[in-house]
Amino acid sequence: MEAILVLFKANGQWKDFPLVNATTVIGRGESCDLRIPLLSISRRHCELVMSGEVLKVKDLASSNGTFINNKRVNEARLKAGDRLVVGPIIFTVQIDGEPEEVYPTKTRAQMLAEQGEAEEIVDLEAGIVSQPGASGVEEVAAAAEDFDPITALEALAGEHERKKKEQGK
Numbered sequence: 001m002e003a004i005l006v007l008f009k010a011n012g013q014w015k016d017f018p019l020v021n022a023t024t025v026i027g028r029g030e031s032c033d034l035r036i037p038l039l040s041i042s043r044r045h046c047e048l049v050m051s052g053e054v055l056k057v058k059d060l061a062s063s064n065g066t067f068i069n070n071k072r073v074n075e076a077r078l079k080a081g082d083r084l085v086v087g088p089i090i091f092t093v094q095i096d097g098e099p100e101e102v103y104p105t106k107t108r109a110q111m112l113a114e115q116g117e118a119e120e121i122v123d124l125e126a127g128i129v130s131q132p133g134a135s136g137v138e139e140v141a142a143a144a145e146d147f148d149p150i151t152a153l154e155a156l157a158g159e160h161e162r163k164k165k166e167q168g169k
Contacts, residue, residue: 003048003055005034005084005091008104017091019055024048026086027060040064041087048078055095057084 005017017034024033029043036045042062049056058075059066067085068076078084080098084091092102 001050001053001055002096003050004094006094006102007089007091012104014102019048019050022050025060036086036089038087041089045086055093
């Protein structure tokens with residue numbers, strides 16, 4: 001079975017994250033297989049387990065929960081096309097090339113913004129809040145719009161590869 005997590009940027013570009021191990025841990029901790037450096041994501045948030053032709057997700061007692069298609073789960077089987085939500089990150093699950101076409105998913109905040117409505121920001125990203133000058137809600141919202149999870153994940157992957165090479169010398 002080939003399983004891929006597809007993540008979209010705000011501009012419509014996407015990045016594929018193939019699940020190459022039988023178990024993949026997602027979280028912000030350095031030991032995670034897929035590391036997402038956001039405080040709203042637990043150090044060890046959830047794990048994906050591939051066994052035969054089955055892909056399951058298990059929440060690892062995360063603070064903010066793991067969701068499939070907007071439903072909070074402790075453990076569940078993932079199907080092709082499911083939306084896996086970890087903190088503010090939304091992955092579309094692609095299994096053996098299905099669904100063939102994957103489209104970006106809009107968050108509730110994005111839909112309200114398109115309608116010209118404001119939404120109160122309840123769960124602020126601590127990493128964004130701690131940036132110099134980001135003291136007001138408007139500044140935090142602007143910083144959140146500029147956050148690009150794909151670029152952050154690519155930078156972490158490059159850093160991880162660099163460390164592996166240094167250790168091998």
